[in-house]
Amino acid sequence: MDQHAIAHFPPLLQGFDLRSMPVLRTDVLVIGGGIAGSSAALHAADAGAEVLMLTKSPFSETNTSWAQGGIAAAQRADDSLDLHILDTLKVGIGLSDRTVTRAVVAGARDALAWLQQLGANFDREGGELALSREGGHTRHRVIHAGGDCTGAEIQRALLAAVQRHPRITLRSPAFVRDLVVASGRCCGAIVDVDGAELAVEAGSAVVATGGAGQIYRETTNPTGASGDGHALCFRAGARIADCEFVQFHPTTLYIAGASRFLISEVVRGAGAVLRDRNGTAFMQGAHPMADLAPRDVTSRCILDRMVATGDTNVYLDLRQVDGDPVKRFPSIAKICSAFDLDLRTDLIPVRPGAHYMVGGAVTDLDGRTSVPGLFAAGEVASTGLHGANRLASNSLLEGAVLGKQAGIASAALARTHSSQLPRTATGAPMVENPPRLQLDDLLYSLKSLMWRQVGLRRTAEGLADAQARIAYWHHYLQRAATPDRRVLELSNMLTVAALVTEGACLRAESRGTHYRDDRPARDDATFCRRIFLQRGADGQIVAEQGPLFEPTDQQA
Ligand code: SIN
Numbered sequence: 394m395d396q397h398a399i400a401h402f403p404p405l406l407q408g409f410d411l412r413s414m415p416v417l418r419t420d421v422l423v424i425g426g427g428i429a430g431s432s433a434a435l436h437a438a439d440a441g442a443e444v445l446m447l448t449k450s451p452f453s454e455t456n457t458s459w460a461q462g463g464i465a466a467a468q469r470a471d472d473s474l475d476l477h478i479l480d481t482l483k484v485g486i487g488l489s490d491r492t493v494t495r496a497v498v499a500g501a502r503d504a505l506a507w508l509q510q511l512g513a514n515f516d517r518e519g520g521e522l523a524l525s526r527e528g529g530h531t532r533h534r535v536i537h538a539g540g541d542c543t544g545a546e547i548q549r550a551l552l553a554a555v556q557r558h559p560r561i562t563l564r565s566p567a568f569v570r571d572l573v574v575a576s577g578r579c580c581g582a583i584v585d586v587d588g589a590e591l592a593v594e595a596g597s598a599v600v601a602t603g604g605a606g607q608i609y610r611e612t613t614n615p616t617g618a619s620g621d622g623h624a625l626c627f628r629a630g631a632r633i634a635d636c637e638f639v640q641f642h643p644t645t646l647y648i649a650g651a652s653r654f655l656i657s658e659v660v661r662g663a664g665a666v667l668r669d670r671n672g673t674a675f676m677q678g679a680h681p682m683a684d685l686a687p688r689d690v691t692s693r694c695i696l697d698r699m700v701a702t703g704d705t706n707v708y709l710d711l712r713q714v715d716g717d718p719v720k721r722f723p724s725i726a727k728i729c730s731a732f733d734l735d736l737r738t739d740l741i742p743v744r745p746g747a748h749y750m751v752g753g754a755v756t757d758l759d760g761r762t763s764v765p766g767l768f769a770a771g772e773v774a775s776t777g778l779h780g781a782n783r784l785a786s787n788s789l790l791e792g793a794v795l796g797k798q799a800g801i802a803s804a805a806l807a808r809t810h811s812s813q814l815p816r817t818a819t820g821a822p823m824v825e826n827p828p829r830l831q832l833d834d835l836l837y838s839l840k841s842l843m844w845r846q847v848g849l850r851r852t853a854e855g856l857a858d859a860q861a862r863i864a865y866w867h868h869y870l871q872r873a874a875t876p877d878r879r880v881l882e883l884s885n886m887l888t889v890a891a892l893v894t895e896g897a898c899l900r901a902e903s904r905g906t907h908y909r910d911d912r913p914a915r916d917d918a919t920f921c922r923r924i925f926l927q928r929g930a931d932g933q934i935v936a937e938q939g940p941l942f943e944p945t946d947q948q949a
Contacts, residue, residue: 398889400864401682401932403871404628405571406881409583410818414592419445420807421800422582422595424569424622427457428789430601431551432796433760434805437599438560442804445593447567447584449602449820450617452552453545456603456772457789459615460544461657461724461911462527462794463537464508466501469524472532474498481787484529484687485780486905487921487944488635493777494945496758500794502707505536508793513550514538515863526662527785528643529687533662535786541657541722547789555917558668568878569621570596572629572767573814579629579766585878594814595762596807599760599799600626600767601792605889609747610844613642613655619882620889621654622773626754627888632763633926634939636752636889637907639894640783641849643667644727644925645746647706653746654728656709658785661685663721665711668740670704674740686746689782692745696849699744708740708949743851749788750889751779751906752896760799766812770799777923780945781905827874835866836883839890847894852911856898863891887902892926895934899924 423434423788426448452458458743467477477498478672482489505522511513515538516523523531538546567586572579581594602622606614627633635697644656644667661667666674679694680686686694695707711718717727718736726736734741753775760768771792779792842862848854867887873880896907903909922939929935 399933400867402628402888402928402934403932405526405591405819406628406884406926407570407876408819409592411592411814412817412818413915414590416592416594416814417445418594419443420596421702422447422593422598423601424582424598425553425603425771425773426452426555426565427455427601427603427640427792428547428551429792429796430599431555431601432793433601433768433770434556434561435554436797436800437804438558440801440804442807443596444677446555446561446563447569448565449568449621450566450615452548454615454617455548456614456618457544457792459613459655460789461541461655463525463535464505464629464789465530465534465784466505466536466790467532467534468522468536469533470543472534476532477534480530481778481784482780484782484784485946486782486915487917487946488779488904488923489780489945490777491945493758494850497778497791497794501790501932504793504797508547508550511550511554511794512710512821513547525659526685527658528682528685528691529784535659536861537659537661539723541659541721541724543618544789551769553590555701566625566668568881570881572625574629574764575815576898577765578812579764592814594812596812597766597768597803599770599803600797602773604772605886606747608839608843608886608890608893609848610840611645611653611744611746613645613653613746613748619886620750621827621882621885622769623750623753623892624885624888626762626767626769626773627892627928629764629767630928632755632893633769634752634755634923636787636892636897636926637900637924638751638781639747639780639893639904640688640749640751640906641745642748643688643695643745644709644743647742647744649941651732656743657722658726658740658797660711660714660718660722660725664714665709667691668708668710669698670708671700671702678758687782688785689908692849693908695745706742706744709743710740712738748759749783751775751781751783752892753789758795758798759802761802762797766806767801767804781907783861787879804931823872824872827872829868829874830870832879832883835870839863839866839886843890847890847897849908851897851907851909853898853901853909856894859894860891860898863887863894867891891934894935896931899936
């Protein structure tokens, strides 16, 4: 295995011939249809741009659509922008960017008004927006819809707006294979749509493909969350950061054979308690915020408790929730009832699952990546808001606020720049003796490896071993005889897995979601900085440590 211990990533997944391929021209190409992609598309189109929006999966399968908890925004008299900022910085464990945090939190009011104007109906109490609470929040400030169906309601309103906008063309399912970068500028993409290849020529492109939870065995994410956008941006040469920070949600339903459905943190915000098989409420005393401790703390406590009690999971006890839990959390109640679990009387088996990629393509506040013409928004972007961990319900907020900025900036760029795809061909090397592959086996090997060795607890040894395996797997997958969509997606997953593992190797400390058993302490003197990764000229991952700064959670 050793000769392939270092991964080499080619700049393209596949060769293509732009001399013969049909070309579709647009001002702004938006890849992804969740809250960030839809906000970008709608704002770019409102600014006068022709927008082509491509989505791989149905709109009901975005991470946005699956979001339960809600969208964080200070509303009540006992709350303020400053308190919301403080909570965000605390959970970010010193690495959150203050300026970005203030900009996103301050954008909440307008973002909410805009979503409501588009028709999103949020739950109300006595005429005011109803608020719940989640981990890391010191106040009730999570706005929700249909109890636990917030994302679905937001997605419904956004999709309707996208479909009725005269300047947005929607193509789905469409799988973006590669971005095209010519003379250092992103000028379009190669897309598989309806079984045919298509080239898109665009003045600018916004990648908003969401997360990569599928690289882990346990995840709350939909099956489409394979990190395509992270891999696209990396291959295009964009600067990537913070990949070592993968947020694990403490409570996913854990029943053999059941899909790993998220049990929202608002359930614990409403009074539910985690218990072990002996009935002990183990979060009491483990952290001052008990069951509402930040997610990294709670997830690791659950893992420790599973080991201590020899159980495969712990239990969520909703019996003391305020009000009827079935009425408050209808979608969770429905999923559980299919397994004969009644939220009012039964303990719900849960364990952590990969939930959110903090890392991604580095952007400024307008979504610009380091590649001219290429923008990123939402989970695929690394804006600096989340630092080393994400405060609950800050992601829909970030998607709406910074998706808008990316839409406006990408439209402005497309107005002033006419880009042209080079009418050339890139050769695909002939492969002799392609490996005989069982893709399912490779996929599950990757997911298990990431869960065991690059999950909630990591060690230098486990990470080095994971790096070598991922490099080897990626090496032979590139030589697959039929590089169909499954191969390409798996190749993207291996790329993202390599980035996560590389970041985790380099960060020899524990902070936020990243926990190293061999380096259990936070080390501000060496690591209060971001780790940047980029594709080098020879295809290897090149790492660069960002400048050291004062931890932002301690200036709060
Ligand atoms: C949840 O409802 O617990 C998830 C919300 C989030 O990840 O922000």
